[in-house]
Amino acid sequence: MKIDRHDRNSDNDIVKLCFTWRSLCLAVAFSLAVLSTNRGFSNENIVNDPKAVALVQQVIDRLANGDSFDCKVRQRVRAAGHEVPGVGTYLQVGGGTGQFSFQISMYDGDDEHRLQQMSDGRLAWTRSEIAGNVSLSRVDVGWLDEGARTLHRNERVKPSMRVGGPSEMLDNLVRDYDLKLGTSSLGGRPLLVVIGTLKQSRRDEITATLGGNPWPVLMPTRVNVAIAANDDPETGFGKGLPVRIEHLSDPVAVVTDSDKKSETQMKKRQMISLLEFYSIRPVKPPPIEQVRFEYQDIEVDFVNETSRYEDRFNIRVSAKERQRYR
Template sequence: MTKPNPARINFTTLFAVLALAAVAVYCLPIALSQAPSESGPTSKSPTEPAESGVSSSNATKAWQTLNGAIRQLVDTGPAFEAKLRQVTRVDGQEVRAVGRYIQSSGLRGLMRMELQSPIGNQTSRFEQTCDGRLTWTREQVGEEVRIRRVDVGRLDEIAFTSGVSARFKVGGLPELLDSIAWDYDLQLVRGVLKETQNVWIIRGTLKESRLQSLLDENEQTIVPPELPTKVRVALAADGPFRLIPVRMEFSSEPPEGGSGPARLISELDIYEIKAIDPPKEELFRYSTTEDDAHFTNETQIYLDRFQTRMATLPGFSGMRR
């Protein structure tokens, strides 16, 4: 087992499980068929944003809506499965991937995500599973394999004052949404998905403080072209899968000195979502092999990350004793 390497997380923490920067360069990613159109907030909304009564500010509503989406995914919403499509554009190349996603509910902590894509004459595979105790991430391109593990049970060492426990925010869509909530300045708007589905659209711009810390961690002074400084998330606004994400877009800034719109570097569709019976834990267990013995334990990285985040909230009491 290898020791955790903070640099390994670097830019990939922004998009968590999808690893759109580091992994997409040599691995994963989604094709989109629908682009959300936007309109400003109106009084006639299909469904009020989750937990929107705390503040009238748009940024606060956006934050609360994302956290409401996380709660829907891991607790109050139905167990579901969905198909995934992704396309990522890096260095003039386009990589497409398809896969599936399964999420339990009722705070069981069960999640499974799979993506695979042809890369030249090879196939890249991305697998992430959580059985409520351990989250495993396996990335493979050809014969090269990288495996990471997080003991999510240990995240209960952090005393939370509110919200969903950190143990449910490691892996899959919950981690991706949580990273967006913390790393981006957010705005909430109304929109439709090709005039067929009401959605809440959350737009985000990477926080200056987060951008600078990423550059410092990686000893860089220039923003790399694969770093997503803009994000747009479409959440279902009504229906049985309310607040479940249905589309995500990640964009980077135009080339240095250039003008024009942000460059779309990755798109993700979550579609054909359907409710399922509560899945059995066996579906989410990761079966290690002899080749998987050398993995990176990233538990401490996540402990440090959530400790730092929660320390910014009023009333935070630190680690449990």
């Protein structure tokens, strides 16, 4: 078995980013149905709403430190001109453990695509299988927590709780998007809606890396997250949890036939991916075996991405301290 390590000096982060989004869109792109009016691109100079940022941070804290729950997952992805459905499950242990399990399968004709993310609080694994091709990656999240402690950080949401699953998606949202707050409802249930628009600085970074190539069609520039404002009346549970997440494209130019004359106009943003969390219910914290990844792909090399997350969380410690953890 071979372990490949993330190259800190790699200039191919955009390739990884595009692959990540493609994997998400083909396997598990977190998304949410449009709950607010799609606005044109003239509205991009957005200043972060502190209330929206605070709400997302509260949701991350709720996932990390709240009660255990599980739910079912339903997804629709629009790619290559057609819609790909998917189903899966999500278990969040909470309680400060950093443990979770997220898996989804999508069906595209005769092909089945799978994404599995699991963490036992020490190691977080991602396994993706797209048309029979398997890839594996691992993050030593236990070390990230230890590194943070070595630096005397006393954070309520530890680094291990921000790696993988919906928690990382929401963490990315705060980092890369300007956020606004709105409200909506679904089936009579009130929702808080966080509307994220890709930061211009982030857009510029990605554009510069594309080398003149067009913007990737599966790279979202708008993300909407719907959060339950109240508990589900049937279960008495669920307040503060995400129920729908949506990724949207830039507004696209389309040709319409009006009075037998073709004219080009700007259309609303197009949905890339819609993810729904439903049948959310409280559960007892499961045995650790339920969130521990079983390494069965002996012939598949995996990439250790811990260094990338060290950079992300600004964990800088000496080699001696790192060796002590091992």
